[in-house]
Amino acid sequence: MAEKKAWVTLVTENSYLKGLQCLAHSLKCVQTIYLLIRIHPTNKPKEYIWDHYQDCWTKLRVWDIEGYDRVVFLDADILVMKNIDHLMNMNLPKDFLGAVNACTCNSRKKQNYPKDCGLLVLTPSKQIFEDLSNFLYNHPDVDSLCFPDQDVLNKYFKGKWVPLPYIYNAIRVLRTCHASTWEDKAVRNVHYVMSGKPWEKEIVDFEQEYDDIKKTGDQEAIFLFILNSWWWKVYKGIEFRIGDDY
Numbered sequence: 001m002a003e004k005k006a007w008v009t010l011v012t013e014n015s016y017l018k019g020l021q022c023l024a025h026s027l028k029c030v031q032t033i034y035l036l037i038r039i040h041p042t043n044k045p046k047e048y049i050w051d052h053y054q055d056c057w058t059k060l061r062v063w064d065i066e067g068y069d070r071v072v073f074l075d076a077d078i079l080v081m082k083n084i085d086h087l088m089n090m091n092l093p094k095d096f097l098g099a100v101n102a103c104t105c106n107s108r109k110k111q112n113y114p115k116d117c118g119l120l121v122l123t124p125s126k127q128i129f130e131d132l133s134n135f136l137y138n139h140p141d142v143d144s145l146c147f148p149d150q151d152v153l154n155k156y157f158k159g160k161w162v163p164l165p166y167i168y169n170a171i172r173v174l175r176t177c178h179a180s181t182w183e184d185k186a187v188r189n190v191h192y193v194m195s196g197k198p199w200e201k202e203i204v205d206f207e208q209e210y211d212d213i214k215k216t217g218d219q220e221a222i223f224l225f226i227l228n229s230w231w232w233k234v235y236k237g238i239e240f241r242i243g244d245d246y
Helices: 014-029 054-064 085-089 125-139 148-156 208-215 219-236
Strands: 004-008 038-041 070-074 077-079 097-100 117-120 161-164 188-192
Touching: 004 014, 004 054, 014 038, 014 077, 014 219, 038 054, 054 070, 054 117, 054 148, 054 188, 070 085, 077 219, 117 161, 125 148, 188 219, 208 219
Parallel strands: 004 038, 004 070, 097 161
Antiparallel strands: 070 117, 077 188, 097 117
């Protein structure tokens, strides 16, 4: 019997619906042969200790999915630029995790630098899900987990982590922080991590808005506009070539 495989994403708020739509469309554009599954919690608490991280541990539910031999989790704010179906067949022990190592140089000097688990290659397992749940419930100091899902996964999968190149989870700030490493044409997935999602501000006139931003001379703003324009062009079904100015 052929193995059953799928993409999985998590959407818990209506504000991410456009992200989900664009993720699904981008997978279709690169001609994936696999379906996309959405995780959506039905019973959510009315109050949280820290609203910003209210949905993070829900991501751990990906290990609880039944009937699949391999899944690749993608955050809903990821844009797939090239076919990544081969991740479904990568050599990965069933109790291992495949992911991109986060940049830890903290070039922006943030007090709490966010690690990232936007793309995860894994084998669903009830046992691993139970282990993760027990690890979390029995943790002596949950408040110390500043980046909840990432910290739990980093600790649980220590020594069982297969690193992937940055091109599979290319966090948008890397384009400015590590311009010498980033290659537009090599990137397979752009991850619009942190605040200021591309769908929050529509780009209507690509050429005019690019010219206006270019006149400011702000290189970071220019790079950000280019990445956001990629997202909007995929969302609107506009064909373009990576490497174009906008």
